[in-house]
Structure formats: C-alpha cells, structure tokens
Amino acid sequence: MRFLFSTSIFWLLGMLSTFAAEEHGGHEALPLNAQRLHESLPITNSIIMVWIAVAVIVLFCKMATKKMALVPAGLQNFAEWAIESLYDFLTGLMGKHLGQRTFWFFGSIFFFILVSNYLGLIPFVGTLTYGGTPILRGANADINMTAAMASSFALLWFYWALTENNLKGFLAHIFAPKGSFKGLMLVMMIPIFLFVGVLEMVSIAIRPVALTFRLFGNIYGGEQTMESLMNLIPKGLQLYLSWLPALPFYFMELLVGFVQALVFTLLCAIFLKLICDHGEEEHH
C-alpha cells in the first residue's frame, strides 16, 4: 500500500512538473547562467532559491529551537544530532581549537549547500516558467552563488591563517624549508622551497576557483542530466512519462547533493587545517 502510494506521488509530481514545462513552452537545455526574472528586477531565479533556502533554514531552526530542553525530542533532537555530528567531524579533522573557532562558517556552508541542493530537486524547480524564464533554479547551479561561497572562504582563510600563525609564521608556512636541513643542504634547499612556495601561492589562488567550478559543475551537471533524461521520452508521452527516466537519478542526486556539500566543506576545512597546522609544535 505504502509502495503504491509513494509511486503514485512520484508519478503525480513528475507529471505536474512536466505539465508545467509543457504549459509554459518548456526548454530543451538548462542555460549555464542564472536568468533575471524581469529586466527591471536585479533578481535572478537562483537568488529566489537562495531566499527559499534561507526561509527553510530559518523555519527549521525556529521550530527546532523553539522549546529547548536538556532532554531533546523531535526536531531539537534531529538538529542536535546533525550539528553535533558535523561539529565532531570537523573538530576531529581540524583540532578542537580551530574547529570551535570556525564551526559557524563550516556548519553554515555545509547546511546551506545541502538544503540548496535538495531544494533544487523539488519538482517545479527549473520547469515552472514565467515568460519563458524558469522562476526557480538550483542555488548552486548558479556560479555567482558558488563563487560567493568560495571567495568568502578565501577571505576568511587569509584572516584565520594570519591570526593563527601571524604574518611571519604564515610566510614561513609557505616559503620556509620543511624538515631539519643544516649547512650546505639548507642553502641548497632554500631556492627549491622558494619555488615550492610560489607554486603553493598559485595553488592557493586556484582553490576558490576550483571550489567554485567543482560545486557549480556537479550541481548544474546533475540538473542538466535530469533535464536531458526527461526529454528522452517521445513528445506525445512526455506529459505522462517524462519523469520516469529521471527517477533513478533523483536518488543519485540525493547522494550527490550530500556528497558535494560534504566535499566543499571538507576541502575548505582541509585547506585551513594545512595552513594552520603547526606540525610537531602541536604535539608539544
């Protein structure tokens, strides 16, 4: 009975989604860039999704923290489990001090990407159009959003790296020879490590770009795949069956949504850990 009910729901939602696409003209491929909803409005369809994501997060947080109790139940229990799991994971990775200091950022990044990715999978997102433009678009399928997160992290990375190491330590981390070289060996190693430092700076410069395009590419690719799969069904049957080829990919996208949120957060955390790592000093 439950199987029949859930299958019917899927079918109905898929059909509604397709119907919306057909009704308003539809589109063959998802455009690479987010689109303005109206020429007079400086708002894109992905910004609307970000606002919806913010609203969902606010609503959930308000509901979960409405009646905080020492013995948690319901949504509070779930919220505590989610936040504590991520907190333990990040402090395990970066150490307690750094984890505590930066959790507000990494926690926000993870939950925001996760919620945005999952909201992008809801039927009507990308298919419901206004004047031929989709009203909603996955927030992370817009490069401006992923670039905003990556560049925010890049700035914070510099701030945290400088405050944790100070300027001398920060530069030493990048350019100074690693290991215990002495005498002639040290002299020989200095130019090598200077060159390595330059490479490291290039790597640091590339990180936000890589973070931006990785998340954008995965989410946009997923949405594009679903769009293409829905278009595999012949025109006459699209209204009833176009949801079918995309259905297995919905489950994969659920996984991708979580994995991408985790990858983005994890990479940011590792980048920060690498620059703030005091190596042997920490053991003392």
Added chain:
Amino acid sequence: MITLLATAAENPGVLENIQKTFGLNMPFFIAQVVNFILVIVILKKFAFGPVQAILEERRNRIAEGENKLQQIEKQLAEAEKTTAEAIAKANQEAVRLINEAMHGATTLSEQSAQEALAQAKQIISKAEAAAKADRDRLSLELKREFGRLVAATTTQVTGKILTSDDQKRINEAALTSVES
C-alpha cells in the same frame, strides 16, 4: 585549471568569455555574497548558537555528573575502607577481650581450685586434728578405764588395796603389753 587561468591572464578576452558563458556577474555575485552572509548570520543565531549552548550545557552537566559520581565512588571506597578498618579493629578488640576473658577465667579457675584445695587441705587437717584429738582423748579415756579396770581386777584378785604408785605401775605395765 592552471592552463585556463594562465590563458585568462594572458588574454583578458578569455576571462570575459568565461564570465559571459557562466553568467558570472558582479551585482549578482555581490547579491549572493550578501545572501550567504545572511545565511551565516541566521544559522549562527538561530541554529548553532542555541544548539551549541544546550550541547555545552549538557556536556557540562555530564562532566559534573561524572565528577560527582567519581566523588561518590571515592567516598564509598573511603567509607568501605573505614568500615573495614572499624570491623578489623572491633575484631581485634573482641579477640583481645576474649583472650583476656579466657585468661581471666583460667586464672580465676586456678585460684578457685587452689582455694578449694587449700580449703580442702585445711578441712582435712582440721579433721585429722579433730580425729587425733578424739583418738587421744579416747586413748586417754581408754587408758584410764583400762587402768581402773586393771586396778579393780587386781584389787579383787589380790584383795589388797593398791596405792597410787601400785596403780600407776600396774597400769603402765598393762598398757605396755596392750600397746605392744
């Protein structure tokens, strides 16, 4: 990626092309930065703040509970140790008292026995003395009676009235022969 960036750096047109292709737009980028900051503020205020505060409170309570438990365990161990010591001390005291009682009882018993023995000896010696006195008295009475009988018999046989010396002599001779 490096090639892409290098090409973009060499040729500004490439960067513009990337921006145009992917829709990288400064106003929208700033709008998304603002949105992202909004997300961070909201999550920090409404989610991480309260949840982490309650987690911290719970963590403190658990730590406090653990400390109390350790204190209770320590107190319990101390109480058990004190009790064991008190029991051991009481046992030692009891053993000492028992030993003392046994020793006292033995001493008392010996004293009583000795007293009884002394009393018995005293009784025996008194009895012996009384018996000896009785015997002496009876012997004396018997001697007297025997002497009187001998004297009476001699007087009757000889018809002679005996003097004191005669009676004494006859009595001594008779007694000597009887005693031998």
